[in-house]
Amino acid sequence: MRAAIYSSYGPPEVLEIKDVEQPSIKDDDRVLIRVHNASVNAYDYLFRKGYLPTRLENGLTKPKNHILGIDVAGTIEAVGKNVYRFKVGDHVFGSCLGSHAEYVTPRENVLSLMPKNVTFEEAAAIPCAAQTALQALRDVAQIKQGQRVLIYGASGGVGHFAVQLARYFDTEVTAVCSTPNLQWVKELGANYVLDYTKKDFADDGKKYDIILDAVGKRTFFSCMRSLTETGVYITEHALYPKYHPVQLMVSSLIGRKKAKIHLAKPNYSDLDFLRGLVEEERVRPVIEKIFPLNQIVEAHRHVESGRTKGKIVLQVETE
DSSP states (O other): OEEEEOSSOSSGGGOEEEEOOOOOOOSTTBEEEEEEEEEEOHHHHHHHHTOHHHHHHHOSSSOSOOBOOOEEEEEEEEEOTTOOSOOTTOEEEEEOTTOSBSEEOOBGGGEEEOOTTSOHHHHHTSHHHHHHHHIIIIIISOOOTTOEEEEETTTSHHHHHHHHHHHHTTOEEEEEEOGGGHHHHHHTTOSEEEETTTOOGGGSOOOEEEEEESSSOOOHHHHGGGEEEEEEEEEOOOSOTTTHHHHHHHHTTSSSOEEEEOOOOOOHHHHHHHHHHHHTTSOOOOEEEEEEGGGHHHHHHHHHTTOOSSEEEEEOOOO
16 A cells, blocks of 8 residues: 655655555454545654654654554445444544555544545544644633633634634634634634734733643743633643643642643544534534645645644545
């Protein structure tokens, strides 16, 4: 099968398309999926670059796992004997390591049936980003009706889902993004949109119950004065790891304001929930561009630029 392979850490050019052995089901709770589409996330370029925290997991000098990708949408071609939720032929989406390849074998507990009203491309854009936004708001921040929520990086993968989910939970949503994205982010349901290139939200004196930094470009310290007395700041990206322990320590000493670091925990329950919201048209993925698998280098460059509008998706299956 074809797969996007990297054998050393480095720039996007370390990625290349190669033929590798097709995986087979080795555990009874796994399924074999023919991949139609996958997406490219910050996870992928951080692992590819050999960002220090990822090397602790994936090898200090060279990667142990050579295929990236954590989102998948495709068709089930085989199931293990202990798989009860799916059958051959089902169209599914979910979380799966190594999805930048033609076949993968995830466990069934990180998959869900695809929403009936989306394409494979759209389904592949949902899992990681939407679960991250959902868990951050619902589980970490314990979002409540009527609260004021600010989403920083509202036009990105996690951010554009967070805007929609915050509105679903019936809160007042302020979305922060750049000038070209203001209108479409407002159309997602934001009550207010702020252009970070013209003004810093932290200077206007408004207080928020939740501040979700969906792109890892703010710190708890820069957001403290914009939080209510019991407000919660959440960061999604480990771009400033040296600050994280300090943020957590300081937040525990200054009263009831809290700093939280969140990484998504894939599970079928949240995917089922999101599938329902998509089918009810309460949430929708926004895709900026679809790259064929053989343009994986260009896809990585684009995502790593930090200027993605919604999601970048890979077309893995060829006609």
